Amino acid sequence: MKSANVVSYLFVSIIFYFGISLNVKAMEHQGGIAWHSGSIEEAFQKAKKTNKNLFLYWGAKWCPPCNLLKKNIFPEKAFQTALDNFIPIYLDGDTEKAQVWGQKLKALSYPTLLILNSEKKELMRLPTDGNLETYVTLLNSFSSKKANRSLKTLVKEYRKKIFPKNQNQKDKEWNILAQYSWSQDEGNLLPQGQEITLLKELTLASEQAALTIHYRLLMHLLEQSLDQDEIVPLLKEVESEKADKKTTQNLNLITKLHQIFSDHNLFKQHLSPLSYLMPKLLPLLEVHAKQVGNWPELVEKVAGQCFITTERLEIQLGCAQALVSAKQFPAGSKKKVDRSLSTKLLELVSKTDKEATTPSARQSLMNDAIYLLVSAGLFEDAKTWTEKEITKAPEPYYFMSTLSDIEEESANFQSAIMWSQKAYEQSSGTNTKFQWGVMMLETEGRLHSKEKDGLNNGLIASNQLKILVSDVIKDPGAFSGRNKRRFQRLIKNIAPWLKTTLPAENWTTLQNDLNSLCKASNLKKPCLDWVHNFNEAKAL
Numbered sequence: 329m330k331s332a333n334v335v336s337y338l339f340v341s342i343i344f345y346f347g348i349s350l351n352v353k354a355m356e357h358q359g360g361i362a363w364h365s366g367s368i369e370e371a372f373q374k375a376k377k378t379n380k381n382l383f384l385y386w387g388a389k390w391c392p393p394c395n396l397l398k399k400n401i402f403p404e405k406a407f408q409t410a411l412d413n414f415i416p417i418y419l420d421g422d423t424e425k426a427q428v429w430g431q432k433l434k435a436l437s438y439p440t441l442l443i444l445n446s447e448k449k450e451l452m453r454l455p456t457d458g459n460l461e462t463y464v465t466l467l468n469s470f471s472s473k474k475a476n477r478s479l480k481t482l483v484k485e486y487r488k489k490i491f492p493k494n495q496n497q498k499d500k501e502w503n504i505l506a507q508y509s510w511s512q513d514e515g516n517l518l519p520q521g522q523e524i525t526l527l528k529e530l531t532l533a534s535e536q537a538a539l540t541i542h543y544r545l546l547m548h549l550l551e552q553s554l555d556q557d558e559i560v561p562l563l564k565e566v567e568s569e570k571a572d573k574k575t576t577q578n579l580n581l582i583t584k585l586h587q588i589f590s591d592h593n594l595f596k597q598h599l600s601p602l603s604y605l606m607p608k609l610l611p612l613l614e615v616h617a618k619q620v621g622n623w624p625e626l627v628e629k630v631a632g633q634c635f636i637t638t639e640r641l642e643i644q645l646g647c648a649q650a651l652v653s654a655k656q657f658p659a660g661s662k663k664k665v666d667r668s669l670s671t672k673l674l675e676l677v678s679k680t681d682k683e684a685t686t687p688s689a690r691q692s693l694m695n696d697a698i699y700l701l702v703s704a705g706l707f708e709d710a711k712t713w714t715e716k717e718i719t720k721a722p723e724p725y726y727f728m729s730t731l732s733d734i735e736e737e738s739a740n741f742q743s744a745i746m747w748s749q750k751a752y753e754q755s756s757g758t759n760t761k762f763q764w765g766v767m768m769l770e771t772e773g774r775l776h777s778k779e780k781d782g783l784n785n786g787l788i789a790s791n792q793l794k795i796l797v798s799d800v801i802k803d804p805g806a807f808s809g810r811n812k813r814r815f816q817r818l819i820k821n822i823a824p825w826l827k828t829t830l831p832a833e834n835w836t837t838l839q840n841d842l843n844s845l846c847k848a849s850n851l852k853k854p855c856l857d858w859v860h861n862f863n864e865a866k867a868l
Contacts, residue, residue: 349574360403361411363418375415375446379473383414384442386430388421388760390723391438392695393456396642397689401463410464413471427805427812434514436810441509443470450516451476454508457600460694466507466559469500477501479508483517487529489536502537505545506531523552528562531579538613543594546584547601554608563616582617589626592633601632603646606653607661607703614658627752628654635672641680645696648676651706662737664705673704674773677713680777687722694721698730707738725764732771741775748772759811766814766822769793773825777868786829790838793822797855798845807854815858823865839863 362373375382388396401407419426421438421644428438433450441454443466451470455462470476476560482501485491491498491559510518510527518526534542553559588594588602595602602609606627613623631654635648654665665673680697685688694717701710714731718724728751735744748771755764769789776785802807807815827835839859846855 337364341344342584343710351775353540361418363416368417371415371417372444372446372448378415379414379446380413381410381446381470381473382417382442382444383449383467384417384433384440384444386419386421386426386433386438386440386442388438388689389757390726390755390760392692396693397439398455399688399692400642401458403458406460406464407467410467410471414467420757421810424758424761425804427759427803427809429768430809430814434516435512436813437512440512443467445473452479452504453512455507455509456512458507460786462507465503469504476504477531479504483526483530484535485524487507489533491536499538502534502541506534506537506541506548506854509549510655511555518552524556524558524562525551528579540597543588543598543844544586546579547598549579550581550585550609551601551605554605559612560616561613582613582620585613585617586620586626589623589630592630592637592744595630596634596638596647599643599646599650603649603653606650608656610653621804624654624657624857627651641683641693642696645675645680645693645700648673649696649703650701652700655810660701662705669683670704670706670709673700673706674709677701677709681713681716690717690721691726693724695726695730697801698727702734707734711733711738717832725751725756728754729764729767736771736775744817745772745775758800758803759805763809763814765796766793766817769796770817770821777825777829782829783831786826787834787844789822790826790830793818793826793838794841794845797842801849801851801855802830804850806851807858819858819862819865823862824868827865827867 353612364374371382374380385397387397419429421430423428430440433440433442439456441456442450443452443454444450452466452510454466458466474620482505486505492501508517513523527545531542531545531549534545549562553562562579562581565581571621588598609621610627617623627650631647631650635644637645638647641828651669652665653661655665655669660756677697677700680693684693694713698710698714698717701707701713711731711734714727714734717727718731721727728747732751734743735741735747748768751759752764752768755761769792772785772789772792776782776789800811803811805811811815826838830838839862842859843856843863845861846852
């Protein structure tokens with residue numbers, strides 16, 4: 329989905345600025361955890377007095393993976409017991425100044441899970457797709473104030489195969505590196521341009537570790553290389569190995585992927601990244617590794633087995649997603665699947681609807697179920713289920729955005745615009761409303777720009793833009809964190825459309841009005857800088 333889907337992952341040890349007062353509400357009802365009540369500064373002071381580290385959860389009420397944590401992890405007694413050794417902080421993205429903290433912490437995606445010490449140093453970024461055992465083990469690894477070696481030290485030494493002599497220590501440190509949320513690193517441990525090299529060296533070094541550790545790092549490498557379109561050299565290593573028998577630094581990625589796709593349990597262990605990456609990965613394997621076998625057939629078999637033999641909804645939905653990718657090959661994503669599979673998918677969605685009885689379950693699992701229908705090309709069914717979910721979901725505006733996307737995919741452009749506007753109107757929270765407002769303008773820009781007479785639409789969008797800016801700049805974090813990225817998107821996606829659509833005098837009026845808003849704001853300088861950059865954008 330283009331609009332509200334969020335991708336999550338993280339990492340590193342940084343010292344951050346803390347001269348910001350931010351009240352954090354205690355959210356004891358969320359998973360039975362007694363979240364810290366008071367400012368973040370007070371939480372660090374409390375950590376110092378009690379000789380504890382801090383566990384910080386950064387999330388949003390509408391975010392599906394956040395709700396999955398609330399459903400599967402936070403209520404578990406074992407997790408809560410492990411958390412007793414920490415000061416737990418829940419930082420909602422709509423809390424005043426939350427985006428300022430998000431930027432300082434380099435926490436940009438929801439959810440982000442951080443372990444920090446009382447000296448305000450980041451010790452670990454936890455994965456967002458772990459199971460209960462994963463989280464309990466990692467929390468226990470950082471429960472003591474006795475310092476672990478820094479992540480930067482581990483990365484530096486382990487990539488060179490310099491390991492501690494103590495086997496238990498080595499196993500613990502390998503697990504920390506493998507479970508680190510590398511995709512959320514934001515340049516902390518992965519220097520720009522060196523991500524693939526670093527992860528490849530770590531993955532090669534981990535061949536001496538447990539198989540689960542090695543394959544977990546391999547998945548991180550796979551994700552990074554696919555995101556950066558750098559996977560082909562890794563796939564071609566097989567060819568170079570045949571040509572040069574002295575080569576010892578090859579991952580044998582194709583062989584290992586074949587092992588994963590041939591083993592039901594291995595496939596299920598790494599389902600979270602694989603189901604997401606499959607549409608992009610399969611075509612590349614068919615081109616560069618066809619000699620190994622029929623990849624779509626291999627994936628179809630293992631995903632089909634997973635789909636049939638699994639009862640847990642989250643896993644079933646992931647297996648079904650991978651199965652859809654295999655069935656659609658080579659036509660590509662969103663090509664309508666055959667009747668037999670579509671029947672099974674609709675049965676799974678119906679099952680999800682019946683079993684997702686809590687608000688967190690609905691917000692997370694029904695999102696996955698509807699996305700599954702969209703990716704399978706079942707747009708009308710997806711539309712029907714989304715309309716139903718709008719009446720049931722705890723945060724219905726999220727699904728209104730989903731419905732807007734479905735209508736756009738179906739070329740129902742006026743309906744797409746209408747649902748994006750409704751989603752914005754019903755969204756709540758300063759920063760969430762700004763995010764949904766930017767998505768609304770982007771939808772209007774994409775679809776109205778195709779019309780011959782866009783002046784009226786441009787004038788309406790201009791007024792909407794002024795309202796958005798006026799509302800969000802009241803928050804001290806208006807130009808920080810996720811909000812900063814939204815302002816950048818306005819420059820990239822909205823300014824060119826409006827500059828093309830509006831007559832010169834209307835464009836000038838818009839600039840003057842925005843400048844006036846900025847001058848009356850406590851964020852005068854960053855606001856005026858943004859207006860200047862907005863004005864400098866090139867027309868379409």
